[in-house]
Amino acid sequence: MNLNFDFGSVKKSPALDENILYDVLIIGTGPAGLNAALYAKRKGLSVGMFTSKMGGQVVDTSIVENYLGIQQVTGEQLVEQFVAHVNALKIPILKDAEVLKIKKDEDGLFKIQASGFKIYRSKTVIMTTGSKPRKLGVKGEDTYLGRGVAYCAICDGPLFEDRNVIVAGGGNSAIEAAIDLSKVAKHVQVVHRSQLRADQIIVDKLKNIQNIDILLETKIVEVKGDQLVNGIIAEDKSGKTIEIPTDGVFVEIGYLPNNALAKGLVELNDHGEVKVNLRAETSLPGLFAAGDVTDVPYKQIVISAGDGAKAALSANDYINKMK
């Protein structure tokens, strides 16, 4: 039995104040948002943050081995260190906050509407709302959501003890999920429509595990079940249909940007990602973006953190020019 106490989230932080005009309000507290907060605060700006989950998707990652300077750490511990660093600067954070709307008024100032009819004001906004798991988009997926179809291996893995599961996907998240699940499940079948694109070092790890099998160039076309999931139907390269019995389907096929706030406000690319330039500027002056929600390629913790810093410095320049 262990304890995963998250001091940074539980400890009360200073309250976000509706009467203050902030220099920067940051939406999201993943690596991009937290690093933006750190850099903005160190520039002497007044900073506030909105969070629905401290650490963003990093907390769903069991092990992180590619953050420079830290050879191996759990996603959760890494977040803890990020949050402790930011908390030391006493930045007000509105927790469990749904931001409903961002608006730029004629006076050039931003108004952010949060749930419960609260309005916060700022000179600049940094949007770091991250991304959410992409769905397979096949028949049965929504029907069996929470009844065998799952998107968080570390959360739901324990419920599949000694059962058979399928992992859909071939990237790092999929292979890591398969490795995690192999510790509790009886058998893990990785099904991916093309070739594996996970890092070689992770694929090598997977190949040593007895109860994982890999099925490539196979496309899942349906999730089947009764009360709960009991199998999938897939199509191989030649178009032949196969049926694989399973108790669970873990979907790890990438991410979609959380762009609800950005729609109609700034330019998006074809994938729905917020377009940013070299300075993390969006198409709306004063609104910056960083991390997985943007069109910056390669969704990585270190890249998000770096872009968060960039956005903060860029916001600082913008504020200096306002004066």
Added chain:
Amino acid sequence: MKLLNDDLRNQLKEVFQDMKDDVTIAVFTKSGTCNTCTETISFMEEIETLSDKIHLKKLDIENDAELAKAYDVQMVPSIVLLNKDEAYVGIKFNGIPAGHEINSFIPGILEVSGSGEQLPEGFLKQLETVKKPVNIKVFVTLSCPHCPGAVQKAHKLALENEFINAEMIEAQTFDEISNKFNVSSVPKIVINDQYEFVGNQPLEVFVEEIQKTQA
């Protein structure tokens, strides 16, 4: 066996300094067949030492059947948080709140002590219409980082409205009830055993589902 190390003890002491009123932790266990009861009691004993405002009551679901009934305790181990008047405020944890669930348990103590933040006014207005009993079950696993958020929201709603009670249920310990509600993703939220959704959804979704029970 101690669950808390020195670092954690100090962090928790600091967090508990924000407590306003006293809180009683009522732990229900049963001798014999309960695997995690001993561990749960010893964990709660450790928590009790971290603040003068925290009091522990060890109860037996059979010997203290009347209290168990009053707090609607049906499984063990079960932890009920009581306010300064030792009154039930609709907040319960079924199963040991270890792993990630410590992040719903500790805030739960702070909330019951009266040091939590009030819900935004919009929600309070919506909750005023709730006049029939509402039970919120939040199924969790201890390795789920999103789950404490959902448990906290449910507990917060229970605190705000006397007709609402909310309980965390650790899905692996209580597999029978989890199977009954087909829990295969967590957090899974079941309201009045009838309306359900998956995930740490915004408060709006909780309130919307609760309102369905009031028709």
